Amino acid sequence: MIQTPYPVEILTAAQMARADSLTIAEGVSGMSLMEKAADAVARAANQFLQKSSGRRVLVLCGPGNNGGDGYVAARLLRSPRIKVRVASLTPRDELHGDALAAASAWDGPVEPTETASFQGVDLVIDALFGAGLSRDIQGPAAELIQRLNKWRRESGQNVIAVDTPSGVDGSTGAVRGVAVEADATVTFFRLKSGHLLLPGRVHCGQIVCAHIGIRSRVLKDIAPNTFVNAPGYWLDSLPLPRIEGHKYVRGHAAVMSGGPSHTGAARLAAQAALRAGAGLVTLASPSAAMAINAGALTSVMIREADGAAGLTALLADPRLNAVALGPGLGVGPATRAQVEAALAPATNKRSCVLDADALTSFQHDPQSLWGLIGAAPGPVVLTPHAGEFARLFGAKEEPPAEAPVSKLERARAAARESGAIVLYKGPDTVVAAPDGRATILIEASPWLATAGSGDTLTGIIAGLLAQGMEPLTAASCGAWMHARAAAIFGPGLIADDIAATLPQVWRELTPAPT
Numbered sequence: 114m115i116q117t118p119y120p121v122e123i124l125t126a127a128q129m130a131r132a133d134s135l136t137i138a139e140g141v142s143g144m145s146l147m148e149k150a151a152d153a154v155a156r157a158a159n160q161f162l163q164k165s166s167g168r169r170v171l172v173l174c175g176p177g178n179n180g181g182d183g184y185v186a187a188r189l190l191r192s193p194r195i196k197v198r199v200a201s202l203t204p205r206d207e208l209h210g211d212a213l214a215a216a217s218a219w220d221g222p223v224e225p226t227e228t229a230s231f232q233g234v235d236l237v238i239d240a241l242f243g244a245g246l247s248r249d250i251q252g253p254a255a256e257l258i259q260r261l262n263k264w265r266r267e268s269g270q271n272v273i274a275v276d277t278p279s280g281v282d283g284s285t286g287a288v289r290g291v292a293v294e295a296d297a298t299v300t301f302f303r304l305k306s307g308h309l310l311l312p313g314r315v316h317c318g319q320i321v322c323a324h325i326g327i328r329s330r331v332l333k334d335i336a337p338n339t340f341v342n343a344p345g346y347w348l349d350s351l352p353l354p355r356i357e358g359h360k361y362v363r364g365h366a367a368v369m370s371g372g373p374s375h376t377g378a379a380r381l382a383a384q385a386a387l388r389a390g391a392g393l394v395t396l397a398s399p400s401a402a403m404a405i406n407a408g409a410l411t412s413v414m415i416r417e418a419d420g421a422a423g424l425t426a427l428l429a430d431p432r433l434n435a436v437a438l439g440p441g442l443g444v445g446p447a448t449r450a451q452v453e454a455a456l457a458p459a460t461n462k463r464s465c466v467l468d469a470d471a472l473t474s475f476q477h478d479p480q481s482l483w484g485l486i487g488a489a490p491g492p493v494v495l496t497p498h499a500g501e502f503a504r505l506f507g508a509k510e511e512p513p514a515e516a517p518v519s520k521l522e523r524a525r526a527a528a529r530e531s532g533a534i535v536l537y538k539g540p541d542t543v544v545a546a547p548d549g550r551a552t553i554l555i556e557a558s559p560w561l562a563t564a565g566s567g568d569t570l571t572g573i574i575a576g577l578l579a580q581g582m583e584p585l586t587a588a589s590c591g592a593w594m595h596a597r598a599a600a601i602f603g604p605g606l607i608a609d610d611i612a613a614t615l616p617q618v619w620r621e622l623t624p625a626p627t
């Protein structure tokens with residue numbers, strides 16, 4: 114069975130500071146947290162050194178407690194075998210609190226970072242800035258980070274970041290001016306959103322989340338509403354066929370096909386819905402495309418449905434409990450009418466996934482789509498990529514550096530505005546619900562950047578919704594299964610391979626027979 118290497122909750126920097134202060138209020142000293150944090154960093158460093166031929170470590174310390182972690186890690190690492198140098202951005206007499214105590218307990222020399230050489234160094238520990246990063250990095254600190262990144266690229270040696278790579282905003286994943294490129298990042302208690310959102314994710318390298326003595330019970334007060342999108346979040350609600358079940362219990366999904374020259378996208382979605390576990394899947398096909406679709410389908414059923422009227426007639430059957438539309442439909446009033454038909458009041462609680470052209474068809478009047486979603490008989494999932502997101506919710510791709518708004522917060526705002534679950538695609542796919550809950554995808558495969566892979570995702574989500582999964586978990590689980598299938602298949606993937614690989618994903622998620 115696949116294991117998630119991280120606890121599911123994700124915290125903001127402010128929530129982490131609260132976890133810290135609640136723990137200190139319970140009687141645990143800040144110094145004890147710092148010692149444990151540094152111990153985790155030292156252990157990670159030891160692992161890297163075991164693989165390296167040399168044993169010379171340079172620790173770069175900043176002005177706050179991130180630097181404090183660096184001083185303690187330096188002390189814990191130093192041994193007759195391991196040579197440790199410390200360089201600091203700040204003179205010791207300008208440090209405060211735990212950072213000052215940590216620096217005072219280091220009895221070795223401290224070099225100014227301006228003149229610190231990387232010559233002969235085997236491993237660097239980046240303890241410059243962590244959760245306290247509050248503005249863009251400039252001046253000597255920026256020059257140091259540029260020098261460090263250049264050394265890493267040229268020497269092939271490794272960098273371990275303490276808490277976050279310095280310069281990466283822990284909450285948004287944005288680079289504040291310049292940021293360290295790390296091979297591993299050791300963070301504490303829970304991941305922060307900046308570890309998973311781009312570009313932060315790329316700067317982190319491998320992420321380690323260490324236990325430092327903060328109890329999980331502090332989360333009761335903090336009530337986090339962002340989660341790692343990995344099996345740990347949704348595995349308990351994964352729909353599995355039951356021995357006493359039959360295909361109708363597993364739901365019946367419908368996918369609307371485009372016209373004769375645009376049928377492939379809907380077939381990809383329909384096939385994926387079936388592989389995601391829907392008991393039955395019907396492709397609703399315009400009469401002009403019936404022969405083409407029928408010739409290309411086997412287990413997916415086909416019904417003639419021309420335009421909105423055809424879809425309305427098909428959906429009169431209350432057993433059709435999930436409908437997906439958008440891929441291959443074309444942009445314009447005909448597609449808008451089909452969306453209206455799909456979201457029209459019904460006697461059953463029918464779920465709907467809207468993707469691609471179904472979204473773009475509302476770009477000039479998103480309010481009317483929000484109105485339809487508000488009146489829909491069941492949950493609605495929107496699956497925009499960045500371009501579609503910008504068309505529907507306004508382009509905010511380049512936020513001003515002073516106030517970066519993260520992809521997570523933009524997806525959350527979009528879900529609140531639209532009343533739908535919004536799945537904002539990309540390697541750091543975010544799924545957000547109108548009530549504020551959100552997940553960030555941890556599984557990613559760049560092989561997914563291939564035509565039709567989004568259509569497949571639409572189908573997977575429709576298949577999971579048809580089986581009655583709650584929409585935030587269905588969309589999150591769908592995104593994970595989609596990415597996992599791509600990771601398993603790997604090089605050479607085309608969209609058709611994703612559904613074909615889903616059985617392997619299911620095998621990873623289901624308990625082995627005993």
Ligand SMILES: NC(=O)C1=CN([C@@H]2O[C@H](COP(=O)(O)OP(=O)(O)OC[C@H]3O[C@@H](n4cnc5c(N)ncnc54)[C@H](OP(=O)(O)O)[C@@H]3O)[C@@H](O)[C@H]2O)[C@@H](O)CC1
Nearest residue numbers: 133147176177178179242243244245246247248249250276
């Ligand atoms: N929370 C926990 O449970 C635990 C936390 N721990 C550790 O503490 C870390 C957080 O420590 P922290 O709060 O002292 O902040 P930190 O990241 O060291 O930076 C603050 C300093 O940087 C400065 N500064 C900021 N931006 C700057 C810029 N652009 N350019 C230049 N300077 C800039 C800022 O200056 P100021 O803004 O005040 O002028 C201030 O001096 C956390 O990441 C983790 O490693 C662990 O020990 C164990 C438990």
Ligand SMILES: Nc1ncnc2c1ncn2[C@@H]1O[C@H](COP(=O)(O)OP(=O)(O)O)[C@@H](O)[C@H]1O
Nearest residue numbers: 498538539540558559561562564565566567568
């Ligand atoms: N570099 C990447 N790494 C991981 N996932 C990616 C990457 N590029 C695209 N994806 C994923 O692939 C899918 C592409 O969807 P979309 O852009 O709608 O494609 P299409 O319109 O061709 O079906 C999305 O799920 C997206 O998150």
Ligand SMILES: [K+]
Nearest residue numbers: 242275277279
């Ligand atoms: K750091």
